[in-house]
Each structure stands twice: as C-alpha cells, then as structure tokens.
Amino acid sequence: MNKILGNKTAITLFIAPSLILFGGIIFYSIVMSFRYSLLDWNGFGEGVFAGFGNYIKMFQDKVFLRSAANSLLLGVITLFTQLPLALLLALILTSGVKGEGFFRTVFFIPMTLSSVVIGQLWLKIYNPNYGILNSVLGALGLTSLQRNWLGDVNTALLSAFVPIIWQNVGYHMLLFYTSIKSISQEVVEAAKLDGATGLTSAFYIKIPLIKPMIRTCAIFVIIGSMKAFDMIYVLTNGGPVHMTEVPSSLMFSSIFNLNKYGYGSAISIFIVAECILMAVALQKLFRVKDSAI
C-alpha cells in the first residue's frame, strides 16, 4: 500500500506539471514585477535603475491615492449595501415563500454574464439622451434628476459602483442561502416550538448560525474591491478626469497607454501587497481559522 502510494514516478507525473506551471508563473511574475518596479523604464531598451523612486512617486501621486481610496470606498459600500441586501433576500427565500427556486435562479443570472456585457449594457442604461435611467426619470416627471451619470464628476464614481453591486448581489445571496439551508432543521424547528418564527428566528437563530459565512463574504467583497477592474474599464476607463480610477485600471493605463512600465509595476506590487495584508488583517480581525478567500 505504502509502496504503491509512494511511487515516485507517479507522484512526479501527477504533481510536477501543475506545480511547475503554477508555482513557476506566480513566482516568476512577482519577482519580475518587483524588478520592473525598481526601474525607470518605458518598455523599450533597458530600464534605468531607480531604486524605490517609483514607490515614492506613487505615494505622492494624487491620482494613485484617489484610486486606492476609491477601491476602499467600493469595499465599504459593497459591504454595507450588497451584503445586507443579499442577506435579506436569502432570509426571505429560505422562509418558505412561493417560487423559491425561480427567484434564486433569476437573482443569480447576472453572475453568469461577462462584465463586458454588463458594462456595455449599463453604459446604455446611463446614456444621457437615450438611456433607460433618464427616460424613466423623465417619464416620472423628475427631469431635474436627469444627468450624464458617468460623465458628471459628482455622480461618476457611484454610478460606476452600482453595476458592480447589481451584478454580485445574487452571488452573496446564494452563499447565504446555501448556508442557511445547511442549518440543521432540528434547530429551526426547536426554536419554532419556543415561539421563534419570522424575524425572531432570523435574528436569533439564522444570522448567528451563519456568521462564519457572513465573515467569509465580507472578506470576499473587500478583497474583491481591491482587484476590481473589468467593470470600471468598460464603464469609464477611470474617467472623467480620473474620478473613477481604481489601482488596477491605473496600473493598466500606466503600462499599456503611457508606457510607464516601472511605475505600473510598482502599482501591481502595491495591489499584491494590499490584498495579502488585507486578507491577513481581516482574518485576524474576524479570527477565522481556515476561512476561504
């Protein structure tokens, strides 16, 4: 038995390809990104060693600071809107309403669509002249609220966040739904005998019992916000005047539009460091042992 499961050729054959591919690429990428981040380099020829110059520049760059603040804001907003909404929907759906399966399926649809489709669709929804949002506002007689949602510096950021939240509510709803469903029926029934139904049951039985999942989702949305890219890229590409920039969109445009390879790499190292630190900090904060990220 031991001999068979210790077969060295088989082990190598089984694990080596993925370990080399995965470990190799991740390791190579981080080392190289860090190396590039120390260079003043436009992508052509050799870069000039600049020490930590790019990092210093980064923390003095107002656009970068705004992008970092934006991603934090996105994390906080999703935490306080998307998660409560998802939890509410999950609680309702698990309380035995009609059409449980139907609603679950419908709420989850946006999750399966690509961010490009959703982004393009919301571009049309927000279109100042022919978009559905301004049309509905017009039809309701609220013409004073009509505006160029993504073009106006005052509304652009929040307008760019809405589709992100809209897309992901279903996902967290499903995570909450699944964990509420996995609460043992006996507990719920026993509580029912003691008079805990509806809201009481939700607040005193269900929510406390799915706390680990709530924590996991909180970590999820915050880390996810640090990495947000697709939707911002499609909707605003960081504009107007960098109002909606997030670190990854700034990294992307620094490298591929402005040819600042060194500076862009410094931002990518920042994103990596931020995600790891945030994950560690949140796990500590929530004292979750083997939580999932």
Next chain:
Amino acid sequence: MSEKLKSRKGNRLVRLITAVFLLFWAALQIYPLVWLVFFSFKSNEEIFGGNIIGPPMVWKTGNYANALLGGNVFRYLFNSVWVSLVVVAISSVLIGTSAYALSRMRWKLRKPAYWVFVSGMTIPLHATLLPLFLLFRKMQIINTPLAIVIPYVVFALPTGVLILTNTFSALPIELEESACIDGCSVYQMFWRIMFPLVRPTLAAVALFTFLSSWNELMFAMTFISDPKWKTLTVGLQSLSGMYYTEWGPIGAGMVVATAPVLVIYLILSKQVQNALVMGAVKG
C-alpha cells in the same frame, strides 16, 4: 383568539410586502436584459426617436446579420468556445492528478506543495499581467491562443486543486486498500477507483473554470489583438467601438454572446450555482 387573528393578518401583510420586494428585485435584475433584447431588434430611428423603454415596434432582425457577419461575432464566439473548452480540458487533468497526489499519495514535500496552491489564491492575478506579456512576447506566442490558454489554466489551478484535494481526502482509505490487495497499480487505482468518485466535483470545478475563462477580459485584451484570435469579451469591446452610434448591432452581438451561457445556466442552474458556491466555501 383575536390576538391570533391579528397575527395572521400581520402575517399576510408581511407576506405581501416580501412578495412585492422579491418581484421588484427580480424585475431590477431581469429588466435590463429584456431591454437589451428589445434594443437589439430596434432600428436607430426607434431608439433615438422616443421608443426607449418599450419593445420594438418593428422587429429588425437585420441587426443580427450585421453583427454576426460584419462584426465577426461568429468568429469571436467560436474562439471563446474552444479556448474555454481547451482550458477546461487541460486544467481538469492537472487538477485531478495533482489533487490526488496532494491528498492521497505519500511524499515528503506534500505540505509545502499544498501551501503553494493555497497562497496562490490570495495573490491577485494582476501582478502576472506585465511579466507574462513580456515573456510571451519574447517567446513569440503573443497574439496566439496559447497566450491566453496558459494563464487561464494557471488561474484555474488553485481553487480547483483545493476543492479536489478536500474531496479526495474525504474518501475512505479502505477503497484503496482493497484495490491494493487486488493488485492494482497506482495509475489504475487513480483512474478506475478514485477518479470516478470525484467526477461530480470535478465537473462543478470545470463549469466554474469555463465561466471564468469565457468572461475574462484583462488578459484577453492585452495578449490578443489579432481579430482572428479575439475572444468574445474583447470582440464585444471592439464591436461597441465600431458601431458606436448604432445600438442595434451591438445589442445583437451582446445577445449572441450571452445566450449560450444563459442557456447552459438555465439548463444546469443547480449545478452552476453549486459550482460557484463551492468555489467560495471550499476554496
């Protein structure tokens, strides 16, 4: 008695409110998609002439012909399908075998190897964009499908390996012991006995991988600029640039891009939901 009656009345009110709320939210999630289908059939005159919200007065199917033929959408669709399938095939083999080695086989560096995959989950993939771009350019595989297949496989590995490792670990050791007595080789043990038992989990992982590859944007648009190899997400981006002032064909392209995934989802909704939940819970 009256108290009970009151609470029953209250219940009915609560039920009504929750039903309205659910319907409202469902409408909010679905209507944009319905609207997309509407304008994919509309002419510019209708869209810009006042009929914004409702269904098209005249259903203009020509938009679809425009998008599919003029906009190359068929090509992009085909590329997305086969790239995603290749990624699923390669990653499934790698995930299945390495998870088996990590969970059941006996070797010294098992723990560290496992941690490589775990740590890989926290590291955002953004950091690999530029290094891989430069590496692939040097290797001259930029602008070929390989340039996106490799990163997609790599991205699929950590979650998949962790999920499958858990699944393998949960299987009783007696299975292998009895196979061992029957004189099985390790390959037979893996392929004939253990692999079939994790197939449902692997299928869920595959579904998850398929969706992520299908929807990926950042790498696809950086590594592929040749229209011959563009995938659907990137193709749609360029389509919207091409038909900037014409909503119909863009809408048609988006419907065509969305329909296959949506149909798969509606047929396999349980499995898709499970797959995505699993990615979060066990990953």
